[in-house]
Amino acid sequence: MDSTELRIAAVVPCHNEEASVAKVVADLQAAVPGIVVYVYDNLSTDNTAERAREAGAIVRHEHTKGKGNVVRRAFADIEADIYLMIDGDDTYEASAAPLMIKTLLDGPFDHVLGVRKQDETGTAYRTGHETGNRVLNGVVGKVFGENVEDMLSGFRVFSRRFVKSFPAVSREFEIETELTVHSLHLRVPHTAVPVGFRDRPAGSESKLRTYHDGFKILALIIGLARHERPVAFYGLAGTLSWLISIVLTIPIVIEFYNTHEVPRFPTLFLGFTLLLLGSLAWTAGLILDGIRRSRHEAARLVYLRYSAVGSDDVRAIRPGGDEPTGGVTR
Secondary structure, three states, X not given: XXXXXXXXXXXXXXXXXXXOHHHXXXXXXHHOOOOEEEEEEOOOOOOHHHHHHHOOOEEEEOOOOOHHHHHHHHXXXXXXXXXXXXXXXXXXXXXXXXXXXXXXXXXXXXXXXXXXXXOOOXXXXXXXXXXXXXXXXXXXXXXXXXXXXXXXXXXXXXXXXHHHOOOOOOOOOOHHHHHHHHHHHHOOOEEEEEEEEOOOOOOOOOOOOHHHHHHHHHXXXXXXXXXXXXXHHHHHHHHHHHHHHHHHHHHHHHHHHHHOOOOOHHHHHHHHHHHHXXXXXXXXXXXXXXXXXHHHHHHHHHHHXXXXXXXXXXXXXOOOOOOOOOOOEO
16 A cells, blocks of 8 residues: 555654654655654753754643553554654654555554664664663563564554553553554564664763663563563462471471471471462462453454554545644644
8 A cells, every 4th residue: 555645644752853853754754755753842841842843743732751651642642554663863764664554564563663773883882772672682582482673663654543442551661562552463464674763962861771671671672561460470489389388297297197297387487478378379360361362352342443544445435633733733
């Protein structure tokens, strides 16, 4: 299907990006003719909104700090057939957008991830961030049973039914992890495309706090593992509790068999308590697994309410109302 027949919206979250946002908007408009660029200004203290508006973007404001809050607001407000999300720091090559959109349509896919690739001499991908990204990719891959190439990438393309079925509960930089996990647990058609990655322009500073945000993302992954793999999560805790209980109680049972006495009653009590806690953990895991299945079925039904991108009736559900030109502020 020709992408010019579809309504394509770009979501550009920004916080103090006056040095780069105008170029991002211009590059997107040059790469994808007819694209509507929405710049969401997230409590900027510089001239980000003015630079974006001058470049021809529709500027909106999200007054709750955090990239996750911006994405949740944008996905709720904007009506389109295809959604493109890209950071406003000009580190991603916007020229990759047409290929990502074409890949989405040709699949058809519901989620196309832009995997960051930088030149050998590039310094945009700092060593600590690259290592942390690999670790988090590996953790998510183990939890959900599927390899993830660049979970923290901020350059993605989505179908309408992906966006409108995405709950978006994250507040800050964990939003990329939540997007990836939503794609995995709902098992929507998805793929990845290499995209260029470069240094920030002069005068632009990274908002990512390596350790603070890294631990928040790791905590989110643990929470998602608890919700999405409850049998494995609680089963592991229950099994460990059982093993410790066995180690503690077997010597006492042997001693009781030989002497008919229980000299370490507190240890025996602890052992039986751990045995009970392990049984409760397994029970909780099995119950929550049933709830998880019901949640996935409900989410799948919501996802199926929307037509696949490129289908004959995709334009029949397209509501109007958003302005296609710049200069509008909300």
